[in-house]
Amino acid sequence: MLDDLLKGSLEDAARRRAEVPTAEVERQALSQAPALDAVAALSRGEQIHIIAEVKRASPSRGRLANIPDPAALAKLYERGGAAAISVLTEERKFLGSLDDLRAVRNSVSIPVLRKEFIGEEYQILEARAAGADMILLIVASLEQPLLERLKGFAEELGMTALIEAHTREEFQRGLDAGAKVLGVNARDLKTFEMHPELFSELAPEYPAGVVKVAESAVLKPEHVRRYRDAGADAVLVGEALVTGNDPEATIKEFLQA
Numbered sequence: 001m002l003d004d005l006l007k008g009s010l011e012d013a014a015r016r017r018a019e020v021p022t023a024e025v026e027r028q029a030l031s032q033a034p035a036l037d038a039v040a041a042l043s044r045g046e047q048i049h050i051i052a053e054v055k056r057a058s059p060s061r062g063r064l065a066n067i068p069d070p071a072a073l074a075k076l077y078e079r080g081g082a083a084a085i086s087v088l089t090e091e092r093k094f095l096g097s098l099d100d101l102r103a104v105r106n107s108v109s110i111p112v113l114r115k116e117f118i119g120e121e122y123q124i125l126e127a128r129a130a131g132a133d134m135i136l137l138i139v140a141s142l143e144q145p146l147l148e149r150l151k152g153f154a155e156e157l158g159m160t161a162l163i164e165a166h167t168r169e170e171f172q173r174g175l176d177a178g179a180k181v182l183g184v185n186a187r188d189l190k191t192f193e194m195h196p197e198l199f200s201e202l203a204p205e206y207p208a209g210v211v212k213v214a215e216s217a218v219l220k221p222e223h224v225r226r227y228r229d230a231g232a233d234a235v236l237v238g239e240a241l242v243t244g245n246d247p248e249a250t251i252k253e254f255l256q257a
């Protein structure tokens with residue numbers, strides 16, 4: 001699954017690169033306002049933080065929501081109290097786009113994450129050129145040297161990498177890569193089963209100063225509470241927000257969990 005998603009994302013990036021060469025995207029990236037500080041935005045303080053996701057569809061759930069106006073949805077997320085917004089830009093299975101990312105960037109003043117299957121620098125330049133402050137790096141789909149190189153490249157552009165693990169071994173590789181924001185995704189990408197207990201198992205192993213993000217398996221306030229009690233600084237929520245009637249109220253409810 002991950003291999004196919006990465007392959008597709010790289011093919012799509014190659015198609016875009018044929019139209020907009022690297023030097024031009026680099027020029028656009030370097031002309032952006034500086035990236036917002038995602039580590040500061042997600043560090044715990046009193047309350048858990050919500051990273052609210054703009055997600056139209058997914059391999060595990062198919063079509064979730066139309067989202068004709070991602071900027072309007074992002075504004076509702078921000079009004080609800082989200083600390084950051086994740087925008088799925090993968091085109092084939094998640095039906096996202098860089099246009100979605102640009103629209104969201106221009107509508108909110110909190111950090112924005114490009115959620116994509118990233119395997120090369122060009123995709124990171126595109127993210128910065130579209131105004132993203134964060135990128136996703138999935139440990140399972142990157143060899144260690146490439147993971148470290150891409151993280152370093154994002155940081156050179158002033159961005160923060162959300163490094164995502166699905167197993168204890170990947171978690172350790174994320175730490176070895178110097179993750180400042182390290183996510184544990186409850187979704188098993190082979191079976192699509194949820195394993196929220198994985199975050200609780202790994203939470204004590206986060207070094208001080210690394211932002212702890214619990215990803216997926218949040219549908220109700222009690223699921224936020226479970227992650228918060230296990231020590232999460234932030235939770236990443238998609239489906240519950242895009243399928244509910246009132247995302248602003250849902251975020252408020254989750255923050256009070």
Ligand SMILES: O=C(O)c1ccccc1NCC(=O)[C@H](O)[C@H](O)COP(=O)(O)O
Pocket residue numbers: 001053055058059060061185187189215216217218236237238239240
């Ligand atoms: O969501 C999927 O089906 C999926 C499949 C393969 C790779 C990644 C996938 N999802 C990305 C995510 O991690 C989630 O969008 C994110 O954690 C939010 O999850 P949820 O709240 O369960 O929508």
